[in-house]
Amino acid sequence: MSRRGRDGTDSFWIEGVRNFLQAHAFHASFRSVIVSEVLLRNAVARKLVRRLGAAGVPIARVSPERFRTVSTAAHASGVGAILRQRWKPIVEARADGLCWLVVERIASPGNLGTIVRTAEAVGARGVFFVGPQADPYDPAVVRGSMGGLFSLDYVRTTVAGLASWSRQHNVRLVGLSPEAETLWTAGPIDRPVALVIGEERRGLSTALRRLCETCVRLPMTGSADSLNVGVATGVMLYELVRRRGT
Numbered sequence: 001m002s003r004r005g006r007d008g009t010d011s012f013w014i015e016g017v018r019n020f021l022q023a024h025a026f027h028a029s030f031r032s033v034i035v036s037e038v039l040l041r042n043a044v045a046r047k048l049v050r051r052l053g054a055a056g057v058p059i060a061r062v063s064p065e066r067f068r069t070v071s072t073a074a075h076a077s078g079v080g081a082i083l084r085q086r087w088k089p090i091v092e093a094r095a096d097g098l099c100w101l102v103v104e105r106i107a108s109p110g111n112l113g114t115i116v117r118t119a120e121a122v123g124a125r126g127v128f129f130v131g132p133q134a135d136p137y138d139p140a141v142v143r144g145s146m147g148g149l150f151s152l153d154y155v156r157t158t159v160a161g162l163a164s165w166s167r168q169h170n171v172r173l174v175g176l177s178p179e180a181e182t183l184w185t186a187g188p189i190d191r192p193v194a195l196v197i198g199e200e201r202r203g204l205s206t207a208l209r210r211l212c213e214t215c216v217r218l219p220m221t222g223s224a225d226s227l228n229v230g231v232a233t234g235v236m237l238y239e240l241v242r243r244r245g246t
Helices: 003-009 017-025 043-054 064-070 109-122 139-145 159-168 206-211 229-244
Strands: 011-015 030-035 059-061 079-084 100-103 126-130 153-157 172-176 193-197 214-217
Touching (some): 003 011, 011 017, 011 139, 030 064, 043 059, 100 109, 109 126, 109 139, 109 229, 126 159, 153 159, 159 206, 172 206, 172 229
Parallel strands (some): 030 059, 100 193, 126 153, 172 214
Antiparallel strands (some): 011 079
């Protein structure tokens, strides 16, 4: 399914037993299920397929060869599903949890998947996607998130919308930039925080940089001048966990 197809139908594809079971556990909206009973050996997943079918979800039972034509995984598990995308209106976004993340564009789907996975692991509330560029429902992002997307709030907004929300909820927008003077280990966390993450090569856009109340950098003592954006985001998140004592 292409980006246009995903957005046009408000849908996305998942596959694999873990994602399939987690989607159901977090009350995802199933639009259809594709299953190869020859490939699918997990008894719990097989039972869930039957339950969804009994509840009226369309079930397509296919051969292993046919399933592999739609599978994007290295090893076809025998079960996949088309789910409804979940977007939370910004007026319902709460400023609790460890923090929010703010993303405008991440070039690598694998990096974005890692960011989502780590955000869920530390107890972040969710991710603001500023503008239309980032696609959290790309199959590579979904796969890289390892199910993390199901428990995070996703909000699609604009720079102006994010600015209004942060003022309303007294949230400090903290941008990650290698040119910043302040170290993240000393950055202010006296209020709820949203960490603003830039694109791999270009970093923060001018609009987002201007919106940030504070910009910080990570301590770097080696010869490298930057970290992979997924790694850098993970370091920031776990430092916030340490400093908040959670």
